[in-house]
Amino acid sequence: MTDKITWLFILLLALAVSACSQPKDPVFHDQFFAFGTLIDITLYGVEPGIAETISSQIEADFNALHTEWHAWQPGPILSLNEKLAQHRPATVKPGIIHLLAEANRLSLASKGLFNPVIGNLIELWGFHDNALPIGTLPDSAAIENLVAENPAVDDITIESDRVVTRNAVVAYDLGGFAKGLAIDRAIERLRDSGIEHAIINAGGDLRAIGQRGERPWRIGIRHPREPGILASIEIAGDDSVFTSGDYERFFEVDGKRYHHIIDPRSGYPASETTSVTVIHSDAATADAAATALFVAGPDHWQIAAKNMGIRFVMLIDSQGIIHMNPAMQSRIQLDPELDATVILGDPLQ
Ligand code: ADP
Numbered sequence: 001m002t003d004k005i006t007w008l009f010i011l012l013l014a015l016a017v018s019a020c021s022q023p024k025d026p027v028f029h030d031q032f033f034a035f036g037t038l039i040d041i042t043l044y045g046v047e048p049g050i051a052e053t054i055s056s057q058i059e060a061d062f063n064a065l066h067t068e069w070h071a072w073q074p075g076p077i078l079s080l081n082e083k084l085a086q087h088r089p090a091t092v093k094p095g096i097i098h099l100l101a102e103a104n105r106l107s108l109a110s111k112g113l114f115n116p117v118i119g120n121l122i123e124l125w126g127f128h129d130n131a132l133p134i135g136t137l138p139d140s141a142a143i144e145n146l147v148a149e150n151p152a153v154d155d156i157t158i159e160s161d162r163v164v165t166r167n168a169v170v171a172y173d174l175g176g177f178a179k180g181l182a183i184d185r186a187i188e189r190l191r192d193s194g195i196e197h198a199i200i201n202a203g204g205d206l207r208a209i210g211q212r213g214e215r216p217w218r219i220g221i222r223h224p225r226e227p228g229i230l231a232s233i234e235i236a237g238d239d240s241v242f243t244s245g246d247y248e249r250f251f252e253v254d255g256k257r258y259h260h261i262i263d264p265r266s267g268y269p270a271s272e273t274t275s276v277t278v279i280h281s282d283a284a285t286a287d288a289a290a291t292a293l294f295v296a297g298p299d300h301w302q303i304a305a306k307n308m309g310i311r312f313v314m315l316i317d318s319q320g321i322i323h324m325n326p327a328m329q330s331r332i333q334l335d336p337e338l339d340a341t342v343i344l345g346d347p348l349q
């Protein structure tokens with residue numbers, strides 16, 4: 001009997017020792033769908049139970065924000081747009097007012113290249129639908145008419161909880177920066193819970209804080225035309241990396257690509273850019289800036305970056321030429337196999 005107990009004791013001790021010596025994976029992963037894309041959460045060094053809880057809270061937040069900020073499904077933005085289209089003042093709750101004010105501020109900084117009130121143009125192009133239009137171009141006169149009405153955020157006045165417009169063709173579409181703002185909220189939630197090492201990645205657009213143990217986070221940037229990675233960036237601290245590309249949502253008519261980033265000045269998809277990647281501290285600004293610099297194109301991205309306070313930019317133009325500023329070049333590792341011309345611009349400051 002005593003022998004049995006001794007053996008049992010030795011066995012339990014051996015099990016306990018082996019459990020302790022098994023290194024636990026310090027990286028937690030979770031994925032879910034929101035904002036029409038796969039959201040990927042990576043946490044480092046967080047106890048699994050806590051990681052599970054916080055990850056489901058973030059999922060719930062993303063789903064709530066996606067519904068609340070939706071441009072064409074019933075919700076506060078759609079009701080706001082209906083009122084603005086009738087020249088009627090709209091009363092909006094504080095969370096939404098903050099969102100609109102932030103969108104307006106970024107639009108003014110971009111000198112209207114990021115324009116969150118061109119919802120009517122986006123709708124005309126058929127992008128207000130989960131399915132893409134196949135083989136149909138919008139009526140060119142309808143586009144010209146909308147562009148001539150020049151919907152812009154300075155047509156809009158926000159007074160406490162009221163939104164009024166001088167221009168009935170404005171319609172909010174926050175698709176160009178909502179994902180960024182949602183990622184910022186998620187990072188805030190993580191920090192409030194004491195989590196300091198994490199990546200929130202929404203289909204390749206992400207914000208990373210802290211690092212992966214002893215090493216920085218390593219981020220891949222997708223090639224705009226081929227499967228695989230074009231470049232990688234290391235992050236240790238707090239940075240957002242956002243890419244706007246003509247490959248995210250597009251359709252083709254007669255072999256020509258029509259994508260979802262619209263130049264508000266022409267009413268047509270911005271045609272000289274294939275993709276723009278920016279690095280910036282907060283994700284909302286990075287998201288809006290990637291869209292704005294995409295519209296600015298290979299000849300004007302530097303001035304747009306300066307206007308928006310962006311310090312790291314890589315733009316691939318429609319010829320496949322890579323443009324970047326020296327600070328970006330010192331942070332990015334291009335795939336060594338890549339056969340592309342790189343044009344290094346002047347420093348941005
Ligand atoms: P993605 O969301 O695919 O990463 P973007 O951040 O560039 O790409 O956002 C594109 C979306 O932004 C479009 O689907 C549309 O809703 C909206 N949008 C298109 N053109 C503009 C623009 N010039 N300014 C602001 N928003 C835009």
Ligand code: MG
Binds near residue numbers: 176286
């Ligand atoms: Mg964007």
